[in-house]
Amino acid sequence: MYQNNTVSNQFINADSAFPVAIRAWEGYLIDQKKSIYTIKAFKGDIQLFASYFSPDKTVGSVTTKDINNFLDWMNNDRPVPCSPKTTSRRITSIKSFFKWLKTFGAIEDDPAAGIDQIAVSSPLPEILTKEEVDKVLEAANAHRRSKKPDARMMLLLQLLLSTGIKKGETLGISKNHIERENPEEPKLFVRYTGAENRAKERTIDLPVSWLEVFDEYLEQYRPADKIFPWSPRRLEYLLEDIGTEAGLKKHLSFAMCRWTCFVKDFVEGVSMDVIQRKMGVSQVQWREIFNKIKELSSVYNGQAEPEN
Numbered sequence: 037m038y039q040n041n042t043v044s045n046q047f048i049n050a051d052s053a054f055p056v057a058i059r060a061w062e063g064y065l066i067d068q069k070k071s072i073y074t075i076k077a078f079k080g081d082i083q084l085f086a087s088y089f090s091p092d093k094t095v096g097s098v099t100t101k102d103i104n105n106f107l108d109w110m111n112n113d114r115p116v117p118c119s120p121k122t123t124s125r126r127i128t129s130i131k132s133f134f135k136w137l138k139t140f141g142a143i144e145d146d147p148a149a150g151i152d153q154i155a156v157s158s159p160l161p162e163i164l165t166k167e168e169v170d171k172v173l174e175a176a177n178a179h180r181r182s183k184k185p186d187a188r189m190m191l192l193l194q195l196l197l198s199t200g201i202k203k204g205e206t207l208g209i210s211k212n213h214i215e216r217e218n219p220e221e222p223k224l225f226v227r228y229t230g231a232e233n234r235a236k237e238r239t240i241d242l243p244v245s246w247l248e249v250f251d252e253y254l255e256q257y258r259p260a261d262k263i264f265p266w267s268p269r270r271l272e273y274l275l276e277d278i279g280t281e282a283g284l285k286k287h288l289s290f291a292m293c294r295w296t297c298f299v300k301d302f303v304e305g306v307s308m309d310v311i312q313r314k315m316g317v318s319q320v321q322w323r324e325i326f327n328k329i330k331e332l333s334s335v336y337n338g339q340a341e342p343e344n
Contacts, residue, residue, distance in 0.1 A: 048142045050096025054086035057095045061136055069231065081129035084110075095137055100147045103130060107151075124154045160328055162286060163296040165338045166303075169197065175282040180249065187252040189278055192264065192271060194249060196290065199224055199240045200297035200314060203290040206271065209263045214242075214250070222247050226316065236316045298325075299332045 048060050058079060065075045086093070088106045110118055110126070118126070134148040164172065176189040196206070205226050215223040222242040228234060259265055272289065279288030286292065301311050311329070312322045 048095075048137070048140070050143050051094050052096075052142065053092070053094060054082070054089075057133075057137065057142070058082050058086065061133055064136060077125065078129045078132065081126045082133050084126070085130055085133075095134075096143050098134070098147050100150050103148055103151055120154065127151060127153055160332060161295040162292055163299055163332055163335060164284075164286070164288075164292060166300075166336055167338060168282070168284060168286070169296065169300070171282040172278050172284065172288060173197075176278050178281070180252065185252065185256065187249050187256060189274055191246075191249050191253045192274060193278060193293070194243065194246050195224075196293035197297050197300070198243050198246065200294045200301075201226060201240070202294060203268055203271070206290070207262070207264060207268060210261050211254075211259065211263060214263075215239075216247060219247060220244060235318075238313060238316050240314055295328075295332065296336070299329050299336045302329045303333050303336055 048057050061082070062075060062079050065078065070078075085106055088109065089098075089102070107123070107127070111123060131148045131151060131153070134143070134146045137143045138146040172193060173190070176193045179186045179188070180190045192206075195201070201224075208227065208229075209224070213225045213227060215225060222244065224240045224242050226236070226238050226240060228237055264271060275288045275290065275293070279286065282288075298311050298315060301314070308326065312319075312326075315322075315325065317325060
């Protein structure tokens with residue numbers, strides 16, 4: 037039996053009603069430091085699942101057939117049909133809920149154990165080719181070498197193409213996140229303020245050439261703490277301007293730079309373990325990501341267009 041601090045004096049067992057079990061499970065997810073978004077989505081999924089049955093249905097009376105009937109109803113008979121991605125998540129929620137019940141002894145058998153998970157692949161992202169990378173770097177560097185030198189575009193673009201960090205991570209960089217004690221091996225510390233994201237923190241190698249651009253930028257803009265003290269939209273505009281000046285037909289973005297970085301690493305022979313750590317993704321996420329990177333490698337080399 038499982039007792040959670042969130043449900044005082046309430047023991048969860050096979051005879052427990054769904055509302056009580058869901059409250060206890062929510063407390064468990066909170067204890068496990070799951071994000072508020074994950075908890076909200078999982079809780080909503082199980083509440084929908086519970087609403088399919090009569091109010092007196094207990095968690096221990098649910099069978100594998102019940103779950104399959106619910107999934108069939110959800111996809112074929114419910115007024116609002118589910119997308120494949122939502123269906124996949126709801127299966128994950130159901131499997132997680134019943135696994136938790138079995139792990140803590142509330143039920144003897146897990147009715148969701150035999151339910152197959154639906155793998156949903158998102159479309160391939162758009163990346164830059166090797167030739168286009170050269171063009172955007174050249175366009176950014178032109179600002180750096182103009183009569184009124186401006187290193188900002190080159191600093192941002194080179195950073196994104198070499199580290200693959202996300203927009204939010206870029207905005208969070210402070211000057212003390214740049215390690216340059218050894219100028220031949222500069223590093224970027226990617227840090228998060230919330231405890232729930234600590235697993236995403238990591239250290240990424242920086243190009244030695246980036247430090248020269250960084251020093252020029254510091255002299256020109258003299259940021260107090262944050263390296264990029266502008267709004268997210270302002271940085272997006274900078275990337276858009278670079279893409280336009282480089283003659284791209286594509287929309288240069290943070291996501292495009294991120295994926296281009298990792299495909300470039302793959303093409304250049306960087307190990308898969310290094311790329312995964314650099315991305316800051318879990319092993320589960322990595323399986324799908326790795327397949328996409330392999331498929332996009334021919335695009336980077338200008339040999340093919342991605343098939344979605």
